[in-house]
Amino acid sequence: xxxxxxxxxxxxxxxxxxxxxxxxxxxxxxxxxxxxxxxxxxxxxxxxxxxxxxxxxxxxxxxxxxxxxxxxxxxxxxxxxxxxxxxxxxxxxxxxxxxxxxxxxxxxxxxxxxxxxxxxxxxxxxxxxxxxxxxxxxxxxxxxxxxxxxxxxxxxxxxxxxxxxxxxxxxxxxxxxxxxxxxxxxxxxxxxxxxxxxxxxxxxxxxxxxxxxxxxxxxxxxxxxxxxxxxxxxxxxxxxxxxxxxxxxxxxxxxxxxxxxxxxxxxxxxxxxxxxxxxxxxxxxxxxxxxxxxxxxxxxxxxxxxxxxxxxxxxxxxxx
Amino acid sequence: xxxxxxxxxxxxxxxxxxxxxxxxxxxxxxxxxxxxxxxxxxxxxxxxxxxxxxxxxxxxxxxxxxxxxxxxxxxxxxxxxxxxxxxxxxxxxxxxxxxxxxxxxxxxxxxxxxxxxxxxxxxxxxxxxxxxxxxxxxxxxxxxxxxxxxxxxxxxxxxxxxxxxxxxxxxxxxxxxxx
Numbered sequence: 001x002x003x004x005x006x007x008x009x010x011x012x013x014x015x016x017x018x019x020x021x022x023x024x025x026x027x028x029x030x031x032x033x034x035x036x037x038x039x040x041x042x043x044x045x046x047x048x049x050x051x052x053x054x055x056x057x058x059x060x061x062x063x064x065x066x067x068x069x070x071x072x073x074x075x076x077x078x079x080x081x082x083x084x085x086x087x088x089x090x091x092x093x094x095x096x097x098x099x100x101x102x103x104x105x106x107x108x109x110x111x112x113x114x115x116x117x118x119x120x121x122x123x124x125x126x127x128x129x130x131x132x133x134x135x136x137x138x139x140x141x142x143x144x145x146x147x148x149x150x151x152x153x154x155x156x157x158x159x160x161x162x163x164x165x166x167x168x169x170x171x172x173x174x175x176x177x178x179x180x181x182x183x184x185x186x187x188x189x190x191x192x193x194x195x196x197x198x199x200x201x202x203x204x205x206x207x208x209x210x211x212x213x214x215x216x217x218x219x220x221x222x223x224x225x226x227x228x229x230x231x232x233x234x235x236x237x238x239x240x241x242x243x244x245x246x247x248x249x250x251x252x253x254x255x256x257x258x259x260x261x262x263x264x265x266x267x268x269x270x271x272x273x274x275x276x277x278x279x280x281x282x283x284x285x286x287x288x289x290x291x292x293x294x295x296x297x298x299x300x301x302x303x304x305x306x307x308x309x310x311x312x313x314x315x316x317x318x319x320x
Numbered sequence: 321x322x323x324x325x326x327x328x329x330x331x332x333x334x335x336x337x338x339x340x341x342x343x344x345x346x347x348x349x350x351x352x353x354x355x356x357x358x359x360x361x362x363x364x365x366x367x368x369x370x371x372x373x374x375x376x377x378x379x380x381x382x383x384x385x386x387x388x389x390x391x392x393x394x395x396x397x398x399x400x401x402x403x404x405x406x407x408x409x410x411x412x413x414x415x416x417x418x419x420x421x422x423x424x425x426x427x428x429x430x431x432x433x434x435x436x437x438x439x440x441x442x443x444x445x446x447x448x449x450x451x452x453x454x455x456x457x458x459x460x461x462x463x464x465x466x467x468x469x470x471x472x473x474x475x476x477x478x479x480x481x482x483x484x485x486x487x488x489x490x491x492x493x494x495x496x497x498x499x
């Protein structure tokens with residue numbers, strides 16, 4: 001029996017190097033910050049860290065990620081100015097995969113506490129409409145605080161159940177792009193929160209999988225034909241990953257598309273515990289902790305099908 | 321409907337877009353877009369075109385928000401853009417976050433702090449600063465970081481004293497860059 005109460009045993013058949021996988025899961029993660037390009041660029045952040053004597057190492061795969069050497073990033077001037085935000089390296093992938101255009105309409109279905117939301121705002125150059133939704137008022141207050149801290153002004157914060165989300169009142173009826181960073185069993189965050197696996201149950205995995213399917217289906221419905229939906233979790237469980245994609249591929253008009261993951265990763269799996277999934281799930285991305293010394297992650301990029309309905313008017317006039 | 325938080329006609333549960341000018345004002349006491357632009361320019365020299373792409377909204381009693389675009393009004397949401405200004409009081413007060421976002425554009429009522437003063441200010445401490453000979457009231461406090469003046473937050477200058485009004489959630493013990 002391992003420290004993880006045996007939970008990780010079930011994923012051994014999926015990983016290429018069991019020893020490296022287990023060793024990585026036992027190591028703590030470094031503290032990492034992402035540069036908030038709405039306030040400063042990476043070189044300015046580096047100059048400021050140098051001026052105050054804060055040690056760091058730059059990530060080689062992303063210009064705006066700094067691994068902090070010692071101090072908590074909260075006690076640095078760049079943090080106080082909103083130039084950086086604490087965010088795990090691997091969790092930068094969903095917003096990069098969604099890659100929203102400035103001026104577009106984007107829905108972040110499960111936005112709080114807002115690391116990925118504020119990253120989306122930066123990619124949108126703080127323009128267009130970014131809707132950050134969550135069900136919990138407490139988490140929404142953290143989202144608002146983070147968005148304000150980073151100087152985001154294109155964000156509408158909303159509290160609804162994403163599974164039956166209504167766009168009433170916006171003056172438009174579909175989004176260009178949607179992120180579903182779904183609530184999950186969080187096995188991939190074991191390096192940050194070692195007690196995650198102590199509370200793990202298979203019942204919970206099945207319960208959140210139901211919620212994930214509902215949110216992803218609504219995301220596809222609320223996104224315009226040709227638009228992009230990114231689905232991500234921080235769990236290894238195929239029940240919450242490939243099985244959710246398989247479900248939405250059967251129920252909604254969309255397809256999984258290739259994307260270029262900048263980190264080392266492996267494809268999604270088509271077989272798990274007697275179930276088999278649509279071949280398209282191999283275009284999804286699995287990131288294991290030992291691949292890049294990060295947390296674990298799952299991500300898929302979907303393109304919404306169908307043809308644009310001109311009558312509905314994707315560019316509907318909004319009131320004054 | 322009013323929940324009693326705002327003045328008559330100001331529904332504290334929703335975001336209402338500010339009227340463009342006083343002639344279009346329907347809710348008593350509500351600031352106008354023209355007044356907001358004029359205030360930033362008069363108090364801090366921030367040019368009105370800075371906010372050309374932003375709409376302004378009121379929620380609650382005098383709490384103004386800036387949103388980077390256009391939306392139908394009202395909005396029943398938890399947030400619309402970013403808080404920028406507190407009105408409906410004798411002296412309008414900019415928010416810390418607005419000053420951090422647009423304060424680098426300010427040309428007046430900006431107080432440049434020494435490294436030690438900046439550290440004390442960021443931690444929320446009030447300090448005696450009798451050398452300030454500008455206006456009293458709300459100032460933008462800045463410090464030098466890697467060769468550039470950077471806004472830290474809002475100070476209130478009264479009676480030879482600079483009071484830090486950095487909200488508790490933003491107060492930090494930060495390095496003294498003079499050491």
